[in-house]
Amino acid sequence: MATERTLSIIKPDAVSKNVIGEIYTRFEKAGLKIVAAKMIHLSQEKAEGFYAEHKERPFFGALTGFMTSGPVMVQVLEGENAIAVNRDLMGATNPKEAEAGTIRADFAESIDANAAHGSDSAESAEREVAYFFGADEICPRG
Ligand code: RTP
Ligand code: MG
Numbered sequence: 001m002a003t004e005r006t007l008s009i010i011k012p013d014a015v016s017k018n019v020i021g022e023i024y025t026r027f028e029k030a031g032l033k034i035v036a037a038k039m040i041h042l043s044q045e046k047a048e049g050f051y052a053e054h055k056e057r058p059f060f061g062a063l064t065g066f067m068t069s070g071p072v073m074v075q076v077l078e079g080e081n082a083i084a085v086n087r088d089l090m091g092a093t094n095p096k097e098a099e100a101g102t103i104r105a106d107f108a109e110s111i112d113a114n115a116a117h118g119s120d121s122a123e124s125a126e127r128e129v130a131y132f133f134g135a136d137e138i139c140p141r142g
Contacts, residue, residue: 004080005138009074013114014103033079035077039071091103
């Protein structure tokens, strides 16, 4: 197993519900370490760049509109198989299909307002971490 880094975003709905701490506890209990973090209110341009892979999809406008609707909490998680572990903690994209006990089952309302983002591959993780953090903003903790 490999130590990996993944990019996590607590989306505007979950920030608004005041559950950042509850979600951080889930990361920590799963063995993931927060090695970088910042709260930001995304501009339209920053949100569109982040989700550029979905540019042609019908939900792109709703997605970027939602992601700019309020502040988000962005973090880098580090640990064994961090990418898959974080995706498992999040649950399915549509909270109605998410397994009980996952972040989306517990905190999300809809496929649009679905509480959390996590990188879906090593390539995405590398791009997404660099999209938000410089090397000097990441603090590996061993
Ligand atoms: P995310 O990128 O936010 O972690 O979500 P994901 O990998 O589980 O899902 P993805 O396919 O990357 O889609 C990105 C976000 O777009 C919205 N979406 N809406 N209406 C739809 O069919 C639909 N499909 C995707 C979701 O909010 C999803 O999180
Ligand atoms: Mg995705």
